[in-house]
Amino acid sequence: MKFFIDTANLDEIRQAYDLGVLDGVTTNPSLMAKEGITGDKNIKNHYKAICDIVDNNVSAEVIATDYEGIIKEGEELAKIDDKIVVKVPMIKEGVKAIKYFSDKGIRTNCTLIFSAGQALLAAKAGASYVSPFIGRLDDISHDGLTLIEQIVQIYDNYGFDTEILAASVRHTMHLIQCAEIGADVATCPLNVITSLLNHPLTDKGLAQFLADHKKGNK
Numbered sequence: 001m002k003f004f005i006d007t008a009n010l011d012e013i014r015q016a017y018d019l020g021v022l023d024g025v026t027t028n029p030s031l032m033a034k035e036g037i038t039g040d041k042n043i044k045n046h047y048k049a050i051c052d053i054v055d056n057n058v059s060a061e062v063i064a065t066d067y068e069g070i071i072k073e074g075e076e077l078a079k080i081d082d083k084i085v086v087k088v089p090m091i092k093e094g095v096k097a098i099k100y101f102s103d104k105g106i107r108t109n110c111t112l113i114f115s116a117g118q119a120l121l122a123a124k125a126g127a128s129y130v131s132p133f134i135g136r137l138d139d140i141s142h143d144g145l146t147l148i149e150q151i152v153q154i155y156d157n158y159g160f161d162t163e164i165l166a167a168s169v170r171h172t173m174h175l176i177q178c179a180e181i182g183a184d185v186a187t188c189p190l191n192v193i194t195s196l197l198n199h200p201l202t203d204k205g206l207a208q209f210l211a212d213h214k215k216g217n218k
């Protein structure tokens, strides 16, 4: 399973990368705005700065919603670095654009996926990744993990190459259950990744080992 970090914060990206387990980064316009990154030039420079930290897979989202606009913006984003994956919303114009990018060898991440039908359509169009938003489904009392199960089954049935990127991951159980179900990737905030480290018996056991070592080496 690949781990992506879901942030535009460079310090958090560095921390996750330094842990040695990071496979990529997802951003969205809200995450960029949260970091105060505005204006075309600053946004592109920021994507470049992210690409300079990680080895691959930096999702950069288009703002345009018309076909020509998505193509223009996506091609500009893809030129920033080979690590860029163009993030395109699940709308009619977006699906057409994903097909175009796929034919051109430009990788895409189809975002704002909330149903199995949307995931099927994105895969048919040739998306490299689909991003089902599990936390936002849970927020409205729909089971986000059931959606991941459905997509895993559909993609397995037909051998689609599109990778399932579980997004809107809110806590460690989301991440662990996505791994059990077989999502290819999970994108999470830094604290979800680092929370996987925690177990009180690990802390207790280590304290005991260190205390016993100290006693035996007086």
Ligand code: E4P
Pocket (backbone or CB within 6 Å): 006, 026, 027, 028, 111, 131, 133, 135, 136, 167, 168, 169, 187
């Ligand atoms: C990532 O690709 C998504 O944009 C992100 O996971 C959405 O997360 P949120 O629902 O916590 O905003």
